[in-house]
Amino acid sequence: MRFVIKNNVLIPGSNTDRDSLPISDIPIIPQPPQNPNFQYNNDLQLLLTGKQLLLEDIPFPFQEVQTHYENGYVTYRKGIEHYGKKPVCSRCGNMDPQYFASYPCSRCGETCLYCRRCIMMGRISECTALIGWNGPVPDTILPSKIKQWQGTLSKGQQEASDHVIEAIQLNQEYLVWAVCGAGKTEVLFAGIETALTTKKRICIATPRTDVVLELTPRLKAAFPEIKVASLYGGSEDRHLYAPLTIATTHQLLRFYHAFDAIILDEVDAFPYTVEESLQYAAVQARKPNSAMIYLTATPNQKWQRECRTGKRAFTTIPARFHRHPLPVPKFEWCGNWQKQLQKNKLPPNVLRWITARIQSNKQALVFFPHIPLMEKALPILRHLDSTIESVHAEDPDRKEKVQKMRSKETPLLLTTTILERGVTFPNIDVAVVGAEDEIFTESALVQIAGRAGRSKDHPKGVVTYFHYGKTEEMLKARKQIVLMNREGIKRGLLDDKK
Numbered sequence: 001m002r003f004v005i006k007n008n009v010l011i012p013g014s015n016t017d018r019d020s021l022p023i024s025d026i027p028i029i030p031q032p033p034q035n036p037n038f039q040y041n042n043d044l045q046l047l048l049t050g051k052q053l054l055l056e057d058i059p060f061p062f063q064e065v066q067t068h069y070e071n072g073y074v075t076y077r078k079g080i081e082h083y084g085k086k087p088v089c090s091r092c093g094n095m096d097p098q099y100f101a102s103y104p105c106s107r108c109g110e111t112c113l114y115c116r117r118c119i120m121m122g123r124i125s126e127c128t129a130l131i132g133w134n135g136p137v138p139d140t141i142l143p144s145k146i147k148q149w150q151g152t153l154s155k156g157q158q159e160a161s162d163h164v165i166e167a168i169q170l171n172q173e174y175l176v177w178a179v180c181g182a183g184k185t186e187v188l189f190a191g192i193e194t195a196l197t198t199k200k201r202i203c204i205a206t207p208r209t210d211v212v213l214e215l216t217p218r219l220k221a222a223f224p225e226i227k228v229a230s231l232y233g234g235s236e237d238r239h240l241y242a243p244l245t246i247a248t249t250h251q252l253l254r255f256y257h258a259f260d261a262i263i264l265d266e267v268d269a270f271p272y273t274v275e276e277s278l279q280y281a282a283v284q285a286r287k288p289n290s291a292m293i294y295l296t297a298t299p300n301q302k303w304q305r306e307c308r309t310g311k312r313a314f315t316t317i318p319a320r321f322h323r324h325p326l327p328v329p330k331f332e333w334c335g336n337w338q339k340q341l342q343k344n345k346l347p348p349n350v351l352r353w354i355t356a357r358i359q360s361n362k363q364a365l366v367f368f369p370h371i372p373l374m375e376k377a378l379p380i381l382r383h384l385d386s387t388i389e390s391v392h393a394e395d396p397d398r399k400e401k402v403q404k405m406r407s408k409e410t411p412l413l414l415t416t417t418i419l420e421r422g423v424t425f426p427n428i429d430v431a432v433v434g435a436e437d438e439i440f441t442e443s444a445l446v447q448i449a450g451r452a453g454r455s456k457d458h459p460k461g462v463v464t465y466f467h468y469g470k471t472e473e474m475l476k477a478r479k480q481i482v483l484m485n486r487e488g489i490k491r492g493l494l495d496d497k498k
């Protein structure tokens with residue numbers, strides 16, 4: 001959009017008007033004072049509160065948005081800021097020149113620079129305004145009983161839950177480092193209730209859509225009378241204003257100073273760890289004075305160091321709800337397994353491990369670092385049992401295969417790291433073939449080990465890393481698990497000391 005400034009207010013200008021400028025070229029965008037007599041549109045208020053939307057996202061005519069701006073109820077921000085000559089995308093924080101491109105823009109009539117990094121959320125260019133709300137915040141009417149969840153917490157969960165409440169009350173940053181299977185969702189319920197009771201707007205964000213889909217019904221059940229917005233690519237709640245939001249980290253790109261508390265689940269998961277724009281989005285979505293709770297089973301090495309040296313406020317839940325220790329991975333050297341596979345053979349100890357599971361009807365997950373090698377192993381193993389399956393990220397039958405594993409139709413599932421987290425099978429053993437591969441980081445190996453022994457009826461499981469040379473990452477993963485078990489004993493959170 002092009003604007004001119006008249007009487008310290010932005011007025012839309014036409015492409016032929018020589019005085020008008022694309023919004024990014026206007027030095028300072030004036031904000032008109034709020035007109036107390038103006039009757040604002042409640043639907044626009046609900047849509048824009050805590051957001052930064054493009055005009056295309058708003059199902060109201062531009063003139064109506066502009067009138068709200070002129071009366072002080074809507075804000076315009078520049079889609080692209082220029083710091084000196086350097087462009088910066090206001091939505092995703094992109095400053096990398098290779099992620100900007102230009103095109104002949106019909107809206108402003110100029111060659112217009114746009115951000116390629118966040119283009120999946122709609123194009124931000126030099127003539128794009130990010131539209132937000134500047135009026136009163138919608139009032140939420142609270143039910144008499146907010147939380148319906150009646151379950152009990154383990155001692156470890158209770159301690160973490162108390163810390164979460166405190167961090168939300170005091171607007172602090174806090175890390176909950178909870179082992180796989182500790183039951184971290186339940187740890188959030190009391191904190192969410194605290195936030196809602198004090199009319200704070202709260203968001204649970206996660207890098208993975210699967211997690212949003214899984215958490216939504218659980219939170220709706222725990223807080224049945226609270227409106228919950230569930231946001232992911234293509235979700236129907238996109239325009240819903242709610243005191244409790246569950247969103248992928250991508251969806252946070254549409255929010256600006258929205259939340260009094262953000263709970264960031266699985267901070268160590270792809271793509272959050274590699275995409276700086278998502279980290280930027282999480283910061284932008286918070287109010288300047290707000291709480292940030294991080295949840296993970298596997299903090300990265302920098303965070304672990306910060307925890308050890310007292311630079312990061314954190315608590316651990318070192319034990320699972322069922323009070324049995326985490327299975328500690330065993331290391332087994334298996335020689336040059338890749339060479340063996342090229343000859344259509346598996347190392348004898350790997351084959352023995354798998355045969356033993358098939359014969360004793362114990363389900364197992366076997367991880368491989370790469371798809372082609374896994375596909376080589378599959379026909380060899382189908383000689384043992386023709387119903388063995390393999391799965392990977394691009395597999396169109398991925399969901400059905402996981403389902404068949406759950407219903408125990410599949411005795412053994414070969415997989416890439418795609419199943420390293422998020423899936424729970426009640427009674428399985430786990431093996432990694434080629435644990436020395438660089439794809440198996442400390443965090444991946446801890447997550448993989450965390451698939452075993454999850455249910456209280458089957459709290460034990462065998463975890464074996466088959467390798468062709470031990471790596472630092474393998475050692476760190478095992479050490480992390482051993483230390484968590486030790487802490488669980490020390491804090492009285494485990495029954496079984498073996």
Ligand SMILES: [Zn+2]
Binds near residue numbers: 001105109110126
């Ligand atoms: Zn333009």
Ligand SMILES: [Zn+2]
Binds near residue numbers: 089091092094115119
């Ligand atoms: Zn961007």
